[in-house]
Every structure is written in C-alpha cells, then in structure tokens.
Amino acid sequence: MSRLLLALRLRKVFPDVLRSITAGLVLAFAGSRANVARTILSCAGIVVGIGALITVVTAGDLGERYAKAYSESVAGRAATFQVDLMAELEDLEAFEADLQRAGGTVVSLSTWISGPVVRSGGTPVPDVAFAAVDASLSDIRRLEIVQGRWFTEEDQESLVPVLVVNEELAGLLGDVTDVEIGTRRWLSARVVGVVETSAFESYPQLYLLRSPASEELMSSLSSSEEPLMLSYSVLVPPTDADPDSFLYRLASASWRWGAPTENIDEFVSVWRSDDSEAVDEMLGYLSMGLLGVASITLLTGLLGVLNVGLVTVRERRRELATYRALGASSLTLFVAVVTEAVVVSVVAGAIALTLCLAGAWVVDVLASPYLPSDVSVFVPPEAALVGLASAAFVGLLAGIIPAWRALRASVVAGLRE
Amino acid sequence: MEALFAPEEQEAPTGPLLRVHDLRRSFTVSGTRIDVLKGCSLEVARGEVVAVVGQSGSGKSTLLNIIGLLDSADSGEHVFDGVDVTRLREGQRARLRNERIGFVFQQFHLLERRSALANVSVPLVLAGVPLVRRRAIARELLESVGLGDRLSSQPHQLSGGEQQRVALARALSLNPALILADEPTGALDKASSTMIMDQLLDHARSRNTAVIVVTHDPEVAARADRTVTMSEGRILPAEEE
Ligand SMILES: Nc1ncnc2c1ncn2[C@@H]1O[C@H](COP(=O)(O)OP(=O)(O)OP(=O)(O)O)[C@@H](O)[C@H]1O
Ligand SMILES: [Mg+2]
Numbered sequence: 001m002s003r004l005l006l007a008l009r010l011r012k013v014f015p016d017v018l019r020s021i022t023a024g025l026v027l028a029f030a031g032s033r034a035n036v037a038r039t040i041l042s043c044a045g046i047v048v049g050i051g052a053l054i055t056v057v058t059a060g061d062l063g064e065r066y067a068k069a070y071s072e073s074v075a076g077r078a079a080t081f082q083v084d085l086m087a088e089l090e091d092l093e094a095f096e097a098d099l100q101r102a103g104g105t106v107v108s109l110s111t112w113i114s115g116p117v118v119r120s121g122g123t124p125v126p127d128v129a130f131a132a133v134d135a136s137l138s139d140i141r142r143l144e145i146v147q148g149r150w151f152t153e154e155d156q157e158s159l160v161p162v163l164v165v166n167e168e169l170a171g172l173l174g175d176v177t178d179v180e181i182g183t184r185r186w187l188s189a190r191v192v193g194v195v196e197t198s199a200f201e202s203y204p205q206l207y208l209l210r211s212p213a214s215e216e217l218m219s220s221l222s223s224s225e226e227p228l229m230l231s232y233s234v235l236v237p238p239t240d241a242d243p244d245s246f247l248y249r250l251a252s253a254s255w256r257w258g259a260p261t262e263n264i265d266e267f268v269s270v271w272r273s274d275d276s277e278a279v280d281e282m283l284g285y286l287s288m289g290l291l292g293v294a295s296i297t298l299l300t301g302l303l304g305v306l307n308v309g310l311v312t313v314r315e316r317r318r319e320l321a322t323y324r325a326l327g328a329s330s331l332t333l334f335v336a337v338v339t340e341a342v343v344v345s346v347v348a349g350a351i352a353l354t355l356c357l358a359g360a361w362v363v364d365v366l367a368s369p370y371l372p373s374d375v376s377v378f379v380p381p382e383a384a385l386v387g388l389a390s391a392a393f394v395g396l397l398a399g400i401i402p403a404w405r406a407l408r409a410s411v412v413a414g415l416r417e
Numbered sequence: 418m419e420a421l422f423a424p425e426e427q428e429a430p431t432g433p434l435l436r437v438h439d440l441r442r443s444f445t446v447s448g449t450r451i452d453v454l455k456g457c458s459l460e461v462a463r464g465e466v467v468a469v470v471g472q473s474g475s476g477k478s479t480l481l482n483i484i485g486l487l488d489s490a491d492s493g494e495h496v497f498d499g500v501d502v503t504r505l506r507e508g509q510r511a512r513l514r515n516e517r518i519g520f521v522f523q524q525f526h527l528l529e530r531r532s533a534l535a536n537v538s539v540p541l542v543l544a545g546v547p548l549v550r551r552r553a554i555a556r557e558l559l560e561s562v563g564l565g566d567r568l569s570s571q572p573h574q575l576s577g578g579e580q581q582r583v584a585l586a587r588a589l590s591l592n593p594a595l596i597l598a599d600e601p602t603g604a605l606d607k608a609s610s611t612m613i614m615d616q617l618l619d620h621a622r623s624r625n626t627a628v629i630v631v632t633h634d635p636e637v638a639a640r641a642d643r644t645v646t647m648s649e650g651r652i653l654p655a656e657e658e
Pocket of ligand 1 (some may be wrong): 444445446451453471472473475476477478479480491
C-alpha cells in the first residue's frame, strides 16, 4: 500500500523535477550565450589552471617513459641480475643451464672484452667497446635495430664471426660490408645489423655473438694476464628478484661445474643490475612533487573561478531574482547556475587540452633529436581525462557555492538592486 | 484572442480569487522593528480589476509582494484560488507564481542582452512548454501588444513603453488568473501609459483575468472596477475613502 502511494507520488513528483531540470538547462545555455563577456572571463582562469594541470601530468608521464627507456637500455628490464663468474669452470654449459634452473627466465652472456680491434678498409677504429653476447640478450635489454637485424640461432653456424654494431661505430667504419676483426691476426667478419646509438651512451660499441667462429676472439680472454671474468645477464621475474636467494639456489648445484673451490661466494657474485627499483623510487618522489604542483594549480584555478562565479552572481542578482519572480524553482535556478559554471569550465578545459596537444606536438618536433627514438612527447589519455574531469569538478564546485548564495537571497531585495 | 495556453483547464473553485485577511509584516532594520503591514485585508474576485492607491511608504508594494508570493507575511490569512498558500512549500509557491500569477513591474525587469522573444519565453521555459510551441506563443503575444516587428530586439534597443509592453506580454504568457502591476506606468509618459493600460485591461477583460494595479495616477485608478486606499499598513474600509 505504502509502496503504491510512493509510486503515485513519484509519478507526480518526477515530471516536476524533470521539468525543473530541463528549464534550468535551457536557462543556463541562454545565459551563457547572452553573457559572453562573463563566460570568457571565467574561461580564462580555467584555461590556465587546467592547461597547467595537463602539462604537469604530461611531463610526469614523459619523465616516467624516459627514465624507463634509460634504465632498460643501459641496465636491462625489470628484473635483471648481473652474474659474474670469476673462475674457470670445467663445465661452463652446466653452469649456464643452472642459471636457468635457479630462476633465470632468459640468460645471456654479456661480457666486455678487451683485446680485439675492428677495422674496415684497412683502418682500425680506436676505442671500441666490445661485448661478447648471446642472441638472447635482446630479450633482456632494450635494443633498437635501425638497420638489418639482431642475431639469430642460424648465426651460430656462420663460418666467420657475426657482429652487430651501433650507429656510432657503423659511421666510423663507413663500409660495413668489408669488416675485419682480430687479436693476433685479422679475421673477416659479418655485420648483420646496426642498433641505435643509445641516447645515454654514445660511444662506438660492438656486439660479438658467441659462436664457434668467434672462439678465437673469445679465447684471448683466458690467455690474458688478468684472471678470467665472464658476466651474464639473467632476466628473473620481478617478484622473485632477491640476488641472495638466487645465489643460494645456484649453490646447490655447484658440484656439477668442476669449480676450483667448493665455496660459491669466492667465484660467483650476483647483483641486481636494472635500475627499476631506483627509478621507481625516483618516479615516486617525482609524481608526489608533480601532484603537489597540480593541486596548487587546481586550487588557484578554483579560487579564480569561484571568485568570478561570486562576482557574477552579485551582478546577476537582479537577473536571478527575475527568474524567481517568474516562477523558477530552487532546483531550476540551481541547475541553471551550476550547469553554466560546469559547461564554461569544461569548454575552457577543452580549450586548454587543445593548446596542450598543440604544445606537445611542437615540443616533440623540437626535442626529438635529443630523445630516444621510442620516447616521444605527447599528451597521454590520462592527462586529458584528468584535465577534463578536474575542469568539470572545478566548475561544479565553483557553481554550487554561488548558486547556493543566490538561492538564499530574497527575491524582493534582488529585484530592487 | 483565444487562450493560448491553459496549464490546468480545471473547473475554477468558487469564491473569491484572492482573500487576504489581517496580514502583518514587519522588517527589522539595525535592531529597530518597523511594522509595515498592520492587519491588512483585501478580497479580489475573478476577473476583477482593483486599483490600490495610497501614500508613499504606506505598504502597497509590500502587500503586492506578499500577494505575488515573492515575500511572506508574518501572520494572517492568505488564500489564493482556493489554496491556503501559507502552507505551501517553496517549490509549490514557485509553481503557482509561474502558472497563475503575472507580474508587471515599474522597472520592467526584463533580462538584459536577450531578445524580446526570449524574454517573453522565460515563464514558458519554466513551465516546461516545448521550444516550438513557446516560440509561437511568445510571437503571438508580442504581436498582440504591437511588437510583432521587434521580436529580436533587446531591451536596450527598446523605448520604456516598448519594454513595458514586452513585460506585459511576458506576464500574459501563461494566461494567469491574476496580474500584479506595481506602478506599471510610473516610468512612462502619458501616451505610453494609456497604451499599456489599454492593452493590460483589454487582455484582462477578454480572459477574465483579475488585476491588482498599484498606482499614483488617478487616471489609471479611474479605469479600475474598484479602487482601494492603503494607509499606514491597512486597506481603508470603503466608506472611509
Ligand atoms: N526589506 C525592507 N526592509 C526594511 N524596510 C522595508 C523593506 N521593504 C519595505 N520597507 C519599508 O516599508 C515601508 C513600506 O514600503 P513599500 O515599498 O511597501 O511602500 P509603498 O507603499 O510601495 O511606497 P511607494 O508608493 O513609494 O512605492 C517603507 O517605509 C519601507 O521603508
Ligand atoms: Mg511601492
């Protein structure tokens, strides 16, 4: 029974509410069209505030992507261990297999070697960094191929050493089809690809694939005066990235490798080489700082809009009193004032977004030579979303207070203004 | 002209359209209480045109504001169209004001920077009349007050008399039962005054609309069915006039 009454009541009340809201919307749009000056005035403050907010979020996003690109190209993806082996083992293959069994999802040799020299057309290139690697390194570290390809399994069969050089070295070599590499004698070598010179390390660099054909170059390592040291990059799940427990698991199989001593700590060291933890921490501080800046920006914007809102309500007292005299309900008036503020804010937000999109495009064009090729400047969707949502929120807040004040005022007094 | 818009075509309740009895209203200005209405009573029949005259400060506008539901009395009876309006909520008062009462103010109170058509449309917007229909109604009303060629003119482009005609069209737009006019000709010259009063009374008489007009102009008062005099917050009894 009471539910029936409620339903009847709702059927009577609902059209009234709908009518009030519709009327409020109509008045709001008529109002903002009629008062262009007022509209533009409130717009300007929001455009600046929301523009700053979008810029801040965009900058944060760019910083994050830049830091990630840096970290991944220099030190590997999350999480990468560097495993250093400082002794000659009888069974190196068993050791490498155990790196996987201990938790490595991808394992690659990644050792700097000194000794070989590279030349093209008879002129050696000085100061080249040589890294002896496996093909799997590309799964661990970010390597941008700009020409040719990275190593494949088939390259193992090659009769000559197979190389990938960075752009810097390719430039110094000139002709990469006639490359020789050697320690005691020159061997001709095949360059299969060129990787982008990292924006972070711009010296000539050469990757030498570990294969039967490159054994002669590699063996120069063991015959040198210094004690042998091989380094491996090992990708492990980020959730299980504790070097000590990895080493502990590895130790249980150490008897298989024919090591000179029982104590694994004496000849194997494991440490985390990717910076993602440090980068995450840094980004944490960065985003906190940006959040602070954004909140202050938004607050300033809000105060500005609020001020304009209050000023215009004061100016509008007569107008609003006239509406009320003609029969506008509180709801209608409330909807009208709030909607006007929200619409103005969102339009201003959209203008700010457009300006930011254009700005990002210009910055991208200007900054692209200084950024890694896969890091470009753009306004991320979340920045656009945050901007527009904040605009709507600011408009709402800036509309509600003046609307409430307008409703409290007496109609008679308003008409007398 | 036939009725353009009749929100509720129900059987009108019998009895007077308006009855106020023993209304009291006081204002407190910086701690001092000023009694403005001191037991004011008035009845207005349907379709009746009543002129209210009286000295400045006697409370005419205060009474009219209460009758128009823009203000509330501190005490007293107030029945409009069979409804005890002292018991209504704000929303219901707003609706009654919108649909049943039309205002014509001395200062016109048109919305700036909006066309005559838009101004006349406001009560129709508030009543939820669809766009096309309210355009048609507003246009017809403006034509009937002789402003058919000024539909898109804004208030600042119109003379005082023309503005008051727009305000009159606005007051008539929902075919109210009562029109309240507080010195409608107070800001107008003689010719405009006559024109406004002609149009107001023509419309009122053809639609059986009651009118309460506050005025200082004896010529305006003379055209009413009845004139009441207000003095020190009371309507004087008929024999004392
Ligand atoms: N909001 C208010 N606050 C204080 N005093 C008020 C208020 N409204 C009206 N009054 C006072 O009430 C008295 C009557 O005012 P009202 O406007 O009703 O007079 P009136 O008869 O319309 O005069 P006039 O012919 O000059 O328009 C005046 O003394 C006025 O100062
Ligand atoms: Mg007055």
